[in-house]
Amino acid sequence: MFDDVTVIGAGRAGSTIAARLRERGVVLRDDAELRLLCVPDRTIPEVARTIERGPWVAHVSGGTALSALEPHTTRFSVHPLQTLTTRRGAEQLDGAWGAVTAETPEANERAVWLAQTLGLRPFALADDARALYHAGASIASNFLVTLHRAAAELFEQAGVPSEALVPLMERTIENGFELTGPIARGDWETVERHHAALRGSDLEPLYSALAEATRP
Amino acid sequence: MFDDVTVIGAGRAGSTIAARLRERGVVLRDDAELRLLCVPDRTIPEVARTIERGPWVAHVSGGTALSALEPHTTRFSVHPLQTLTTRRGAEQLDGAWGAVTAETPEANERAVWLAQTLGLRPFALADDARALYHAGASIASNFLVTLHRAAAELFEQAGVPSEALVPLMERTIENGFELTGPIARGDWETVERHHAALRGSDLEPLYSALAEATRP
Numbered sequence: 367m368f369d370d371v372t373v374i375g376a377g378r379a380g381s382t383i384a385a386r387l388r389e390r391g392v393v394l395r396d397d398a399e400l401r402l403l404c405v406p407d408r409t410i411p412e413v414a415r416t417i418e419r420g421p422w423v424a425h426v427s428g429g430t431a432l433s434a435l436e437p438h439t440t441r442f443s444v445h446p447l448q449t450l451t452t453r454r455g456a457e458q459l460d461g462a463w464g465a466v467t468a469e470t471p472e473a474n475e476r477a478v479w480l481a482q483t484l485g486l487r488p489f490a491l492a493d494d495a496r497a498l499y500h501a502g503a504s505i506a507s508n509f510l511v512t513l514h515r516a517a518a519e520l521f522e523q524a525g526v527p528s529e530a531l532v533p534l535m536e537r538t539i540e541n542g543f544e545l546t547g548p549i550a551r552g553d554w555e556t557v558e559r560h561h562a563a564l565r566g567s568d569l570e571p572l573y574s575a576l577a578e579a580t581r582p
Numbered sequence: 583m584f585d586d587v588t589v590i591g592a593g594r595a596g597s598t599i600a601a602r603l604r605e606r607g608v609v610l611r612d613d614a615e616l617r618l619l620c621v622p623d624r625t626i627p628e629v630a631r632t633i634e635r636g637p638w639v640a641h642v643s644g645g646t647a648l649s650a651l652e653p654h655t656t657r658f659s660v661h662p663l664q665t666l667t668t669r670r671g672a673e674q675l676d677g678a679w680g681a682v683t684a685e686t687p688e689a690n691e692r693a694v695w696l697a698q699t700l701g702l703r704p705f706a707l708a709d710d711a712r713a714l715y716h717a718g719a720s721i722a723s724n725f726l727v728t729l730h731r732a733a734a735e736l737f738e739q740a741g742v743p744s745e746a747l748v749p750l751m752e753r754t755i756e757n758g759f760e761l762t763g764p765i766a767r768g769d770w771e772t773v774e775r776h777h778a779a780l781r782g783s784d785l786e787p788l789y790s791a792l793a794e795a796t797r798p
Contacts, residue, residue: 447746461749462753463750492740492741495741495742502747504764506750511759511796512795513729514759520718521718524718526706527705531718537665541667546666553622560713562713568795572791572795575790576788578788579784580727
C-alpha cells in the first residue's frame, strides 16, 4: 500500500518499526508517501507542522489525538500495544496488538495495512477513547513493574530471593488471572498480618489501595 | 527420606501435592511418618492438635508460623510459591520456588527433601520474616489479578479488546520489568490525561497510589 515510508524518530518505537518495515521490503527514505512520526508525544504537533501538506502523516502514540497531526487531514495512527526495548529487534512486535485510529475508510485501510505490515493484530480505537485506553495500558504494563518492585523490596527485607517471584507472576497470567491467596479465601487475618508487617512503610498506602480494589 | 506421607486437606494445594508425591513413588496413607497439613491457614492449629505426638508434622502455608503446629516439635514448613488451580495437575509445581522453614538441621533436611520431591527450588525463609514474604507474594500474584481487572475494565469502557493486554503483560515480565511508558519518559501531561479520564471512577484512588509509587 505504501512502497516507501519516512520514519521520523529513532527511539524505542522508531527503531523497532524501521527494522520491521525494512524486513518487510518497505523502502525507508526521506519525503516518502507516508511520514510516520515516532517522536515523543509532546513534540508530535511541532514535527507535524514542519511537514508540507500532501503525503499521508501518522503517529504511533497511544495517548495522542489525531488532531495533533494538524494541519494534515490525510492522517491516522497505529499504536503498538507493547513495551519495547532497545535490546530487542523487530521480532518484539510479533504477537502484540495494534490500536488503529482513522477518520475515513481510506485512512483506516492504510492504518490497518501498516499495523499488519508491522506484525500487529489491529483493532479499532476511537480517538475520544484514547485516554481510557492508554490509562489501561499503563496500568497493565507500567504498574506491573511497580508491583514487582514492591514485592521484590519485601522479599529483600525478608531475606528471600526475588527471582522466585517470576514463575509466580508468569503463572498468574497463564492461569487467566484466576485470583488465589488470602483475599480469594476471605482470610482477613492473613491480610491483617500483611497490613501489620507494612505499617509505617512506604508500601502501606499502595498495599491498602490494592487490597481494597481486590476485595469482592 | 519419607517413604510415606499423610496429606491432610484436598484443596488446591493438597490435591496438587498429593498428585506430585504419588508421581514420585511416595506412598500416601493415613498415620504416615510425615503428616502434611494442606488445610486453610486458620485451621492449622486445631488440626495439628488432633495429631498424636511422634510423627513429623509440617504445613504448606506461606503466612503461618511454625508455632501453629504445637505441640509438635518435629516440624517444618514448605510453601510452594505458586498460584495453584484445580484445572492443572502436579506439573504446575515445576519451575516454582519453595520457601523452607525449619528450626533444626534435621527438620531442614526433611523440608528441603520435601521441596525437591515436589519439584520446587528450595530457599530458606525465617519464621519471623513470613509476614513480609507473604505480603510480597500476595502483591506479586493477587494484585497482578487486580491490575489486570482494572486495565480490562478501562479497555471495555474504551471499546477495545481486553485480550490485547496479555502479550503486553507477558512481555513486561519477559523484559525484566523494564519501565517504559509515560512515567518512564517523565511525560506528566499524559499522566494527567489518565487522571482526568479516571476522575470520579472507582479506579481513581488505585491509579493515584500506583502512579505515586512508580515515580522515580
